[in-house]
Amino acid sequence: MIALEKLTKVYGQGPSAVTVLDNLDFSVAAGEIFAVVGPSGAGKSTLAQCVNLLERPTSGSVVVNGENLSSLSEEKLRIARRRIGTIFQSDGLFSRRTAAANVALPLSYLGVTARESKKRVAELLDRVGLTSRSNYYPHELSGGQRQRVGIARALALRPTILLADEATSGLDPESTTSITTLLKELRDDLGLSILFITHEMETVLKVADSVARLDHGHIVESGRVVDLLRDASSPLGRALNPVRVPLVGASDENAWVVSYTSSEVPTDWVTRLSGTLSTPVSLLGASIETVNGSVVGNATIGLRSSDAAAVVAAAAALGLDARPGVHGVEASPGKAADRAPGKAADRTPDREPAEVAA
Ligand SMILES: Nc1ncnc2c1ncn2[C@@H]1O[C@H](COP(=O)(O)OP(=O)(O)OP(=O)(O)O)[C@@H](O)[C@H]1O
Structure with missing residues (x-):
């Protein structure tokens, strides 16, 4: 489970200070997919960077399974960050490495033996349905397949949290469905807490259990997707189901x-x-x-x-x-x-x- 507690991010100082995230409070339970939507400039990318601690919050906390990651030293943070797997819009694969070698990368940083790594990579590629493509290079894979390799790589260190930052943006509808289906399987099979940041409302409807709308750094509305859809007064509900x-x-x-x-x-x-x-x-x-x-x-x-x-x-x-x-x-x-x-x-x-x- 991941919880954001009064998470605030301010860029700059004095009169030029800009509050990009303002006291965000929400949590994503184990086995839940929580979507965050919002217009351009709302603070979604900043939120993603604060959640995986690439950016330090100005105040407030990111708590993973009860531990406040935002207060850790750099060294401890490096280790703690393994609990959060991240997938981005761009799959970020290394073009000169095969699918299997890309998935193996985080394991090699940890000094996992070649034999163990091979076994784990095979498991991960099987998990995302790409066993038959393990020796393909990124340019030989479709966009959806490359994103699957990215997911396998994000899972390599057995995270409990998966952060998906615009992970389906730019994919065709079929590939989007294959990714949302996979994420739901991972939620159910591994009990992951998945934070799904996107600007695509249709995808929220396909994948999310709960959703929050971020605007100018504030959560302006949030709730279970089904509850919002049933609430005729909810702008977010109507946006989800025009x-x-x-x-x-x-x-x-x-x-x-x-x-x-x-x-x-x-x-x-x-x-x-x-x-x-x-x-x-x-x-x-x-x-x-x-x-x-x-x-x-x-x-x-x-x-x-x-x-x-x-x-x-x-x-x-x-x-x-x-x-x-x-x-x-x-x-x-x-x-x-x-x-x-x-x-x-x-x-x-x-x-x-x-x-x-x-
Ligand atoms: N390093 C920075 N220094 C100052 N301001 C920043 C910095 N990074 C982001 N911002 C500002 O924070 C606000 C939110 O930006 P952010 O990229 O998080 O929004 P977003 O919701 O991801 O937008 P988009 O959907 O267009 O990517 C913007 O007004 C942006 O100018």
Whole structure:
């Protein structure tokens, strides 16, 4: 487990001092993938450098399995750093070394015998599915394969923490999926704490258990991915799962935005809602999927009912949060019944993920 406690990084001094990370507090449990997203300049790279202690924090601590690494001497830190494996956007492989020789590098620094090293490298390359490529040079491998070699190398010293800094950025979708699948296997099989720093929201949805949004050095929002997706008031949740532009309903229909609040929502909820309210329900748009084993859904529906409180209550009984769509801006949750429902035709598209994430 890794915990950041009031982690602060200030560059410069006096009037020119810039606080790049401001009192960050979060932890990543063993067996958890925790993503950090944020726009350019938010402090993601600085965070990565402070986590693997390439940069000393100005104040606060990086605690790994109960030990405060930020207070260690340089010599002890060198040893402690082995507990944190790092993978970068650029795989950082040595072009004149084969995949196996690249993976062996950290072992050779430790003076591991040739025989032991060979055995360990074979295990690691098998772990990342590249046994058949062990004698290939980096230029003979695909981008995804090179990143896998980078992961094998990061695991060589048996770290408990894996830091992935934009590790899938620039990879094609298939390679990204192969890396996210591998990271989830490593999380489960080795119980790693994985800190996954990225600007790609789609990848967060694929890989992360929890996510935090960093902005100007502050964590502005964080939580379990499933909880954020189910919280209609969460900008991060909406950025993770952008609402597709819904159909425009009939002119006498009111638009409602509906979100699943649990996994217990019946699959025939549209029919049931219609029955309870004794009015037809038009399905104008929907996205329903399984994320980390939990069902997450959002839909836009059109209704003729003008009794907002009845709509909210009928939806709640089905495990749904319903809010009127009001001129392209969704009403605050909990206030749904207080607001006049807007017409479906008034609704403009929701924000795109890039606006929130980047
Ligand atoms: N060595 C440094 N000295 C002074 N300021 C720095 C230094 N390194 C980074 N910064 C500043 O810290 C802020 C955060 O930079 P950082 O590279 O951590 O952001 P980022 O979120 O990784 O951005 P990007 O996604 O564009 O890489 C920026 O305003 C940057 O100018």
